[in-house]
Structure formats: C-alpha cells, structure tokens
Amino acid sequence: MDYKKEYKAPESYCNLSFDEPILNWDEGIPLGNGLTGCLIWGDGSPLNFSLDRGDLWDKRPASETLRDDFNYKKLIELVENKDQQGIRNLFDNCYNKPTPTKIPAGKLILDYGKVNNISSQLNIENAVADICIVKEEETSNIKSFIHATKKIGLMAVSNYEMVKELKIIAPRFGVKSDKLEDDGYKNEDKLHKSITNLVYPKIEFHKEDNLRWFVQRTAEDLEYGIILGQKVIGDNLYIVYSIGSSIDGQDWLEEHKNNILEALESGFDTMLIDHINWWKKFWEKSSITLYDKELEKMWYLTNYLFGACSRKNAPPMPLQGVWTADNGELPPWKGDYHNDLNTQLSYLHYLKANHIEEGESFLDFLWNLLPEGQEFAKKFFDAEGLCLPAVMTIDGKPLGGWPMYSLNLTNQIWLCQFFQRHWEYTGDDEFLENKAYPYLRETARCMLRWLKPGKDGKLYLPLSSSPEIHDDELEAWLTPNSNYDLSLLRYLFSTLCTMAEVLGYEEKSIWKEKLELLPELAVNENNVLMLCPDESLKESHRHHGHAMAIYPLDLLNYNLGGRDKEIIDSTIEDLEKLGKGLWVGFSFTWMSKFYSRKGNGEGAVFQLQLFWENLCSKNGFHLNGDYKSKGLTNWHYRPFTLESNMCAADSIQEMLLQTFDRVIRVFPAIPYEWKKNGTSFNDFRGMKGILISSSIKDDRVEYIHLKAHKQGEYTVQNKFNSELIIIKRKNNIEKVNCKVGLNFIVDLMANEECTITAK
Template sequence: MGKHDLLFRKPIARWDEALPLGNGLTGCLLWGDGAPLRFSLDRGDLWDLRLAPEVQDERFTYAEMIDCVRRGDQEALLSRFDSSYERYPYPTKLPAGRLELCVDQPADQVVSRLALREACAHVELTYGSRAVQVSSFLHAENGLGYIRITGGLSGKLAVVPPDYTGMHEESGESAVFHTSLTRLGFPAASMHEEESLHWFHQKTPLELEYAIIAGDQELANGDRLVVYAIAANHDGEAWLEEAKRKVKTALVEGYENALRDHASWWKRYWDKSSVSLPDEEAEGMWLLTNYLFASCSRKGAPPMPLQGVWTADEGKLPPWKGDYHNDLNTQLSYWHYMKANRLEEGESFLDFLWELRPAAKAFARSFYDAPGINLPSVMTLKGGAMCGWPMYSLSITNQIWLCQAFDHYWLYTGDWSFLRDKAYIYFKESAECVLRWLAPGEDGKLRLPVSSSPEFHDNRLEAWLDPMSNYDLALLIYLFRRLADMADRQELYEERDQWSAVLAQLPELAVNERDVLMINAEESMTESHRHFSHMMAVYPLQLLDPRNSERDKRIVDASIYNLEVLGKGQWVGFSFAWAAAMYAQQGNGTAALYHLQQMWRYLCSPNGFHLNGDYRHAGVTMYHYRPFTLESNFAAISALQDMLLHADGETIRVFPAVPADWAEQEVAFQDFRGEMGVVVSARMSSGQLEYVKLRAERAGVFRLQNDFSGERLHLDMGGKTEFIICGRKKVADIRLEAGESCAVTMMK
C-alpha cells in the first residue's frame, strides 16, 4: 500500500465520497456496500447544449444591460440576463450513467483503497468467511474501464442509464442544486444484450446520442473480468459498433496487459515532479490533487468544468449545472500545473480556449457589439452563454482573467513561438473587445460603462458599482501592462507604445486611509466575504509585490490584515485556498499552511473533493452545504507550491514561505518549473538550504536569490566548477545553455 493512498474501512455511502478514477475524458466514482457496488460514470463531452430563449433574443446585448442598470430596472435585468439559468434545466453537463454489481445483501465488511500512483481502485467485500476483491481502473490511454473480480462474486452486472424519466421528484428548491434530470425531457434509454455484452443506448432531443457498453466474462482461473466503454456519436459514424468491438477485444487481451500499459503512463506522469515534506497531510494532498488533475485534465479532452469528469450521480443536475465558470473556477483549476511541471495535461485548457476563438469572436460581436474576442463567464462546452447573475456571468473583464492562462504558459516555458503565435494574439484580441467600451470619465481617466466586483452584493442593484471596481481595474492594468511587455519583447514598438498609452490613462487602484484595497473608490470591504475580487492586484495578478517597494508591502500587508479583522464567517472553500496563496506571497508560511489545513480538514470530502462549505459543522464558516467543485483543490496546491518556490519576475526564490517547523526538519521539491524554461530542484534541512539545482530547457540567464547561510557559492555545471561571491538575499545571475544543468551549493 502506498504511503498516501486513500483508505476507507467502512462502506462509502455517497457518490461525492467515492474512489475517483479518470483518464481526462471519462471518469468513474466507485462506491457502495455490495448491494450494489456502484461505478458512477461520466464523460467530459456529454452536454445538453440547448440555449435558453433569452440568450437568443435580440435584446440580449451589453448595451441593453447597461441601459437596464442606468434605469435601475432590476426586473428587466433579472428576466433578460439572469432568471433563465434557473428557469430552464439546460444547458447543462450530463451524467453518463453507471454500472452496478449487485448481490443479494450488503457485505459484512467493506474496505476500499485508491492506489494513487497506479491509479487503481481496490475494494474488498467480506461475506462471512468469504472475501471478494474488486479492482478497477480507467485506462490512461485506450479510454476503456476495467474491473477484475476475484473470490467468486456471482452478483448481477447491471448497466444503468441516468434517471431521465421520473424516479426522482424535484424538491422545489434552487435549480443550482436540486433540479431533477426529468426536466430535460429525454426519452428512456433502450436496453440491449448481445453475447457477453450489455449496453444502453440513450437518445436525446438533440444531435447527441451515447451509450455505456459493458462486457462481462468468466475467466479460466475463476476470476471475472468486466470491460466497459462510454461511447457517443461524437466518436464517428459507426461509434456504437466500434465501441462494442473495442470492449470485445479488450476482454480477450485481458486485465494484466492493460494494467501494465496503464501503470506505465502513470509512472511517466509521476516522474515529472515530486515533493518531500515533513507534513504528511500536505504531502499527501499534493499527491492526491495531482492525481485528480491528471484524472480530469488531459490533452485531447475537454478541460475540467466545475466537477471535472465526476458529474453528480443522484438523479439531478450537477451543482451549477456542471458548467464552465470563468469568474474564478476555470482559472483556479489551472493555477498549479505549470509549476508542478504537468504541461501536457494543463494544455487542455489552453487548447480549449484557443479553439473557442470563433465562438468568442461571435459573442464579442453579438453581445458586446465589438471586435476581438470575449467568452461568457458562465458558459457551455461550446462557449454558449448560460446567464446567471449578469454582472458576473456577463462581465467583460473576466475574459482578461482567461488571458492569464496564456501568459503563465509563455512565462513558465519561455516559448517564443507560443508568445508570438498564441499568447500575444489572444491578449490583443481580448483587448480589442474591451477597448470598444473603455471611454474617458469626467476625470479624463478611462472607465467601463458598468462595473462590478464578484460577488459583492450578490445580484442586487447595489452590485453595479460606480466608479469602476478594483477588480475590473486590476484586470485592465494587467492586460495592458502585459501587452506592452509582450510587444516590447517582440520589438513591436509602435504597438508597445499604443498599449502603454492606454495603461497611462487608467486610474490608480483604490486604497483607503488604512492602505487597504477597496471594492471601488466609494466602498471599502466592511464584512466577511467569500470572494477576494477587490484584491486581484495582490493575487493572482501580482501587480502589487511586497518585495518590490515599501508602498506595495504596506498595501498588501494592510489588505491581508483587513481580511483577518473581518473574519471567515462568509468564506467558502476557495476563500481559504486564495488566502493561503496571498499569505505565501507575503512570505507567511505559517498562515498559508493554516488556511490550507482549514480547507482540507473541514471543507473537503474524505476522498479529497472540495465541497465548498463547512459540511462538518466545525465552525470555520457559516456555510454548511456541500456542493462539489474542483477549483479549490488545485488553488490550494498552487499555494503550497508557492510556499516552496517563487519564480515570478524571473527571480528564483526557494522555500520563500515554509513554516518554521518545516525548515527545521527536511523539505524538498524535485523538478518544479520556474520562468523562462528552467526546471528547479532544491532541498533544505535543519534550517539550512543544502542545494539548488537548475536545468535549462532554453538558453538564458537565470536569476537565483541567495538563500544560503553564507555568501560563497559553488556552481557545478556538468563538471565545470565556478565559485562566486553573492550577498545573502542578493541575486546571482547564472548563464546556462539549452540542456545544461547547474548545482548550486554553499562552499564549506
């Protein structure tokens, strides 16, 4: 058993506490007591893409929204831009269905284990003196699911479609959490058998059709093998027959051969980077979260929406319809992967955004009456608008937050062709849309016609802010500052000057008399709130850096202190992860770790899934619900990695925010990614930095802050040695060619 494997000694009674398996496109949740043992299945591209009529109305425009705000017409705002989110069950992510292995009675004892490094689930069911082992994995490459049963379980295998036809009654509560699948109006699935195969075929009122096909076979040694596929008409003309053929072939080839190839893929994945921490909880959560990441984000598959590849299995729509929320959720989900050196898996999000450029252009034109690109902030797999609170679901600046995904990739890889051919283009096209609506105010400074700050004042009229919010302003400053830098690096000097001119016309961030970042120039944050949108300039945009100037440090420290004064009563899970990230930027590792622990212990399911609220009633927040979303898991690990390595601004700082008790033990990371194509490893123990290793993927000069205990440093570059003098906390410039490595230690 692996050190950090998930282990449960009681039956798992809920889908959101299940053992999660995934291969990027498909997912499985394994849970139950044997009567039945459930395999809840999902596939990332199963969507009901029907749009609400309001979205297709000619009055569904930014200009109309502005007019409603200026008239104070809340009824029109709700009816045209908001209410359809709950009025209609669609658009929505769809569950795929499930497999059930069922015997006549529950097992006397159930022990469930998820082997993280092998990505394989194991369940032992004990019936009196007889023990039955069930092992299962979702193949990392061929897309099929495998189940092996040893010990002679003779239970029935059932292929169960989602409940589209009426077994569950709707509760009458908010559609965000409680809408029955029956409202979608789908017909009942047809059930089929053929030799060793069982499947259902689900048709819909849309073009979409899909099926779950399971093959069930007794083996010569007495074991039982089940192989399954989740297939859809996205897969090609003969999609169903091809899926049946694959299942039959896999039954012949067997479990062990498939497991060997599957485990090999996961070994390559785990070899990309690692951590060694004196805190078992933190080390285990890093491992588990990177497991979840590869399970639900994979190149060639859609990026993760709110629940990744684990759509709710309870006869209802998933929380928030399992959609793509671009006002926080998608962005946080892809914060950590660059530093963790999981490039290929994270590229799923970039590919998705890039491929949606035609949809983003169409939406910029139809909704914003603007050139360039802009995506709805609450959207479908294809970029269709889903409405909701309009000041956030239709915010013009959330597109800029999406731009940061391209910026991160360019900065961490140093890939000049990516900068030229994608990052700069995506930023530039996003700016074209925003510029259509930026205009000078009475003070001569540029401003948007309407503004907001997620999610202050919820969806009330007070949420429309005047003057412009720090949230919108920080994103605008970031957009044009980064555009100017990108243009300058490419020697596009006229464009650089154009972006710099826009930047110069933006107002300054609003700060009150206590040096605290405000919501906007008229309103300070005076009560606990879940969203730190007013502090975007601290993190993730890092426009204010406490290492840069005394003024920046005052504002960062005062704004974080203000969060402490207001308390955590109205926080949710992502609040704790975001706060940890800001403490890490501040250099306060003790506070960063404390907030991560609060989230992991009280707002996460036993299987690690982030459940938003303090469902354990531990008293850490006032919210006690448990809707599952994934973004906070990845934001938390991003904060943990920031405690170990800070590389922004092209200066490498190792262990910038580790707690004091960690530093006195041993802490290390291997093959984290710094900026401009450098891979970094480091270790410290007994309060002393032992080494820093740099490996250059691209030629360059890499700036390393001296965090050793002395000034005399030894550089070993493949047998070539160099000795330099560098003051403590000063920066040493280390030139490396592509493929060259350097080990830095302190001279004895």
C-alpha cells in the same frame, strides 16, 4: 550536499483508504483518464460505479439568451433605470432552466446483497482501486481502473459467484411519454435540480453474446451509451466497459464494442501494464517531500485528481471534472465552466508542477473557442475582438446567471493569463507570437470598445462589479472602476506592453498609452485595497477579487517593499479582521496565497490545514462549505467543485518556490518546522521553462539544482547562509560572491544543468 535526481512516487500514506462503506457519491473513489470518469461507492448492496464522460452535454439554450436584446447595451439600460426585476427576467432567470447542463452517463452496479464488511483503497501511484467484500465466510476482491490512454474501464472480480447481479443503470431522465413538456421547463422561478426535467426519447437496451449496452438519444443530435463486456476465467470475472458517443463518429457503437472485445481478449493484466507506465511517467514529472505529511498527501492526491480529469485532446475540467453527480439531480451549478474564478483556479498549478501536456487541455480549449469568443463579443458586447461568457457551456455559449459576474466584460482578461503564463513557463516565443499575443490583443480590442474617458481623462467602464459582492442586488453594480475590473485591465495592457517589446512590435506604444490612461487602484485611508473608488469591503466575503493585484496578477510585489508592501500587509490584515464567516473553500486557499506572497509560511499552512480538514470530503474533493458544521464558516452546504483543490496545490508550490518576478526564490514561505526537519522539491518549472530542484534542512538550503530549457541568464536569490556561492557544472566549478538575501546571475546554455551550493 549535491543534487541527485531520483524518481519519487507518492508514498502509501497518500493513498485513499476506507474501512467502512462509502455512502455518498461525492465521497467515492475517483478514477479517470481525462475523458471518462468513475466514482466507486456503496455498501455492496449495491456497489456503484458511477460513470461520467467529459463531453456529455445537453446544450439546448435558454430562450432568453437567443433574444436580440440579450446584450450589454440592454443591460446598461436596465442598470441605469435601476430595473432589478428586468435584469433578473432577461439575464438571470434563464440560468434556472434545466439546460444547458452537463449530464451524467449512468452507472454499473455489482450487487452482493447484504455483506458483513467492505473496505476500499485507491493506490494513486498506479491509479488502481481495490475493494474487498466479505460476506459470511467468503471474500470477493474487485480490482478496477480506467485505462490511462484508452476509452475503457476495467474490473477484475474474484469469487464472482458472490455477485448476485451485474447491471447497467441508465440515468432516470424524463421520457416524452411521461407527458412532460419537451423542453423540460415546468417552472422558471427556481432551478430544477432533478434530471427528470431533461426529457429525452425512451432508452434502448441491447444484448449480444457477452456484450450488453444501452443507447440514450437526447433532445439534440447527441446519442451515447454505456457498453459492457464480460468474460469468466476460473472463478474470476473480467469486465470491460466504455462510454461511447456519437461525438466519436457515425460508427461509435461498433467502435466501442470492438475496443471492449479486444481488451477482453488481451486480458486484464496486459491492459494494466500500459496504464501503469503512463502514470509512472506522470509522477516522474515533479515531486515534493514535506515535513507536514497531510499537506504532502494533499499535494499528491490533488495532482492525481488533475491527471485523472485533465488530458491533452480531451475536454478541460468543468466544475466537477469527470465526476458528475449521481444523486438523481443536475450537477452543482450544472457542471458548467465558470470563468469568474473556477476555471482559472482549476488550471493554476499545472505549469509549476511540470504537467504541461495535461494542462494544455484548457489552453487548447480556449484557443479553439476563438471563433465563438469573437462572435459573442460582436453579438453581446457590440465589439470587435474577443470575449467569452463568464458562465458558459462546453461550446462557449452563455448560460446567463447574475449578469454582474456571468456576463462581466473583464473576466475574459483572467483567461488571458493562461496564455501569458504558458509562454512564461515554457519560454516558447513562437507560441507568444502566434497565440499568446494575438489572444491578448483580440481581448484588448473588445475592452477598448467600452473604455471611455471620464471627467478626469482616465478610462472607465460603463458597468463595473466585483465577483459576487452584494450578490445580484442593484448594489452589486459598483462605481467604475472596481479594483477587480481595474486590476485585470492594468494587467492586460502591461502584459501586452511586455509581449510587444519582446516581439519588437511598435504596438507597444499603444498599450503603454492605454495603461497610463487607467486610474490607479483604489486604496482607502488605511492602505487597504477597496472594492471600488467609493466603497470598501465591510464584511466577510468569499471572493477576494478586490485583491486580485496581490494574487494572481502580481501587480503588487512584496519583495520591493515600500508602498506595495504596505498595501499588501494592510489588505491581508483587513481580511483577517473581517473574518471567515462567509468564506468557502477557495477563500482559504486563496488567502494562503496572500500569506505566501508576504513570506508568511505559518499563515499559508494554517489556511490550507483549515481547508483540508474541514472543507474537503473523505476522498479529497472540495465541498465548498463547512459541511461538518464545526463553526468555521456560515456555509454548511456541500456542493462539490474542484477549483479549490488545484488552488491548494498551487499554494504549496508557491510556498516552496516563487519565480513570478523572474527571480528564483526557493523556500520563500515555509514554516520554521519545515526548514528545520527537512523539505524538498524536484523539477518544479520556472520562467523560460527552467526546471528547479532544491532541499532545505536544519534551516540551511542544501542545494539548488537548475536545468535550463533554453539559453539565457537566470537570476537566483541567495538563500544560503553564506556569501560564497559555488556553481558546479559538468566541466567546471564557478565561485560567486553575493550577500545573503541578494541576487546573483547564472548563465546557462540550452539543456545545461548546474548545482548551486554554499561553502
């Protein structure tokens, strides 16, 4: 069977469909364009359009983070003195203050009064929501979308006279006249979830012809507003809205008013054309066909969520993307940027899914924060080089929190992986020279400030931890070096060696020397990766940071067999024995990655099924806990975050294709049913930017199609049931003999394509 490129849009079963009212904001229909987000929910009395904008932040710092002794040296001193309360007072309690925080924009409501029935659907192919309201003998339909490339949302409401009220609702922030403290801090012992703790000047509402809006000034220079325009044609009401902000410039309000008037004049259908064209191009980038249609739906829906909340030239997704909570409270964990897992998992899958431009939002964000990272390295770590806080604001400032994680030195290295992966998956050596290598080198300079020789001559950190192990207790300070810290350090210096070699830099010898001075990973008598040299994991735990070397760092390679295989097998078996009692959503998706690395497709799928069926909302949002109380885990809360959704999509991709060691392996970890009944993927991206497509059916790989981005040799594992390989190019056919399971080489010119089959 020869490969034929076909555009495969998401099928109808991948859509969201509700035949009853959506009563929770975190189950709403999600719309977005990377900057603006909307959640549609409610029973018609009213129907809510909860709005968010990705760059709306109250960035007022907690006073502790401005103190001269808010630094690593003081933290080391307090840890050495076992002063737990001192640690909490200076580094942790500041996180419990209301700011800094992501803030909601407000919402629009369509109030129909009491209705007989309401049904909703989201078509993810064109990113358009349809809501049907039935009241007595009448029906009203609302079609809604947020424009893919413009800063506006649109609605078309039929039989609009059924609508009792169309209204803009502003967030119920505290008002200075309420005699609340100006900083909003009433009690520093626990996090104040209510947004009334954010105290701002009184909101201003305005109206002008067919436009209305509000302006909310905050405690800083930021001001923003929701602007709404409407136009009646026949029995249809057309609504255009926008979230404007002073971030857009001095004349932001007039700019957004004009945008709305232009959109009303152009008409709903005209604006829809460009919107649909953008999403069509988005879906053309890659596709999959799975035997398991629920997991296929999860992959497509997750890619939709990614396209809706991450775009070039827009802020990257924080914990909730562009869907801040609409329940009168601050968003979960203040909607910040968590760099001890959350941001990293959120941007795992986009490269292989071939959504490069959308993913560059995070890469550009990190690069633009280079000055802030250098300043924080100097101020907090007393170091040259680069290090961002592990829990930070949109402008790279620390929020505090459990310092063993929120201010951990090596989390910065995990951010480095995005520069390395971007280089690997694009083959862009100019990017390597001008951005990737300098970013990693600056990070290494900061690490070297604190790596000191121990009695054995090896390099150790003064403080070490593994994310969220032992919570914020003194026991959380593990014996250096934890496997989490050590894995990241070994990754950093080995990657710098590789990069320096490609660039021909003599610095390679420096990085090689540092790598050789690092201890080996701590492995216990059962061949299990430990937390640190003198402690193994003894109970179920949500964060698999001690096993970073397996994934995502790939320091251990199961395909090599021997010691690496033994450690991976034993570590996974140990996690199985400890159980899932204290896991959250990302624990399952991360565990799925471990199974895929050892070729266990059944295990990889099972973890994803548990995640999808038990820890996700009706709209697909990951809710962290076993909120249905099925007994899957001991966590029964439901704070919404996105990282596990993206991690799950990446896990599916790793089951279908692996190229991490520069060998193209198709279908390395899929269940037998998938092999038998048919599975395929199109235009997944591999190393050096090569696009890969493949299909398997009746337990036989039908073809592998390659399209090279740049000239080079590409190593492919023979997954065919034949030792005779046929490589078909445009002008010739080549035959290669290769034993099943071994590798063969394909030479390709830039932009050249070939189809590989077996006789």
